[in-house]
Amino acid sequence: MTENTQANAVTPHLPLFYKNPVLLRFKDHRDAGLAPLAGFGFAREAVAIPLCVGEFAIALRHYPIVFAIDDNASPIALVAIKRDHNLFIERDGSWRAGSYIPAYVRRYPFIGTETPDKAGQLLSIDRASGRFVGSSADQHDAERLFDEAGGPTATAQSAMTFCQAYYDDSTNTVAFGQALVAAKALTPYHVDFRLPDGSRHQVNGFLAVDEKAFRALPAETVTDWNARGWLDLVTLHLASLQSFKGLFDLNAQRANERKALA
Template identity: 30%
Template sequence: MASAPQANNLPLLFKELVPLSTNEHKDWKARNVENAPWIVGQHAVPIAIDEFVHAQRFYPIVFSTGEEPVPLALMGLNEGVNMFVDDEGKLIDRPYVPAYIRRYPFMLARLRPDTDDLSLCFDPTAGVIGEFDEGAPLFENGEMGEPVKSVLGFCEQWEQSWQRTQAFMQEVKEAKLLIDGEVAIQPPGADKPFIYRGFQMVAEEKLREMRGDQARKLLGNGVLPLLYAHIFSLSLMSELFQKQMAAGKVPVQPVA
């Protein structure tokens, strides 16, 4: 269920990455887009802990597998299925949109391995900025225009939020709270349940067994409420499955 790394080693959604330049892109403009075709078929996206409270009302929140798990908002239970956008990438029912999606096609990236400086980069395949006849200028008189200032501020906020998310994940790992996830959903009339695996989740029994300093630490640093937001969100698995079933987007089970 959890998304595999992309072959080109670029972050999820990104096909190319180009530094934004006052020289090369001085005449470029940003245009408004109503659709986001880049998330069509994307069933899971990273989500920061600052978003858990809002996101858990719409999406199941799980954790990826591997040694360095990250939180993921599930937009579908199967690879290639996103139940929150139509085939053109238009949002359905106006759900909360994770910041990772709102940030695209921009991100801050380290261009040289010998420095920690981050540069504002973008994916030119998105078609959001370019040499358009209409739109908001990216630069004015060699200085950043409002679109660039806004995007830069948002990307900086994302980086800070993701640092807090990484610290949160370190606390969860040290507490050994994650287990391999498994969800079984039995549709009416089906011979057997649909089984979903390939993600991690918090073991509720481990939370209940916590005592003393460990429990006080997780409560004091704000980790415990976030863990319960994740746990509460898992109830949406069944609702998401029903949406997929109604849309005919549940894979046919093999005959035993």
């Protein structure tokens, strides 16, 4: 039996995880607060997590880094080999100890929203998140997002700083992905594997760098990519494909844990 697993990291209308993002405004959210992080259950059904280029060096130790089939060839970290089953989320909702937590996950429930003139970022939050508290007075451990004068608290300012840094890195990430597409350096990629029960599976639905095409890049492209640090990113991506073995091993471990609890 062969089972195909598609690695889709985006939804048709809203970013992954977000269900009701709203712009934070004092007139609407003067008493709003942020509850403490209780875990990463919101990412439990993720198969792949968006990744920025600044994360490649550390993420490759834990995840295969591949590219989504979209216009920007968006980099994604694979966290599962079966649908709706993030292998890095523990039963208690914590992220697997010792594993890098992608910035996209750490940013949630906040997200940056471009200003109308596209000159900056405004802070938004997912109202559907369990961490969003409409009135901080209703939850004593919630951290307020606005002070009495209507300015951002340290909590909101920290979130905005993180979102801005993420936006800056994502801008570089988009440029890298588009360059790979323009250079025709990507190819569909899949991995076949066998489970302990003998069933055969395939992980597919994403792209990887075609090494032959990469080695044949024109000299001027190589010079440009080297100056931008993109040659290093390709090397990190290719090295990360060795992490598929760790992903398969972790899948087998999780299967054994479920069997033991049955």
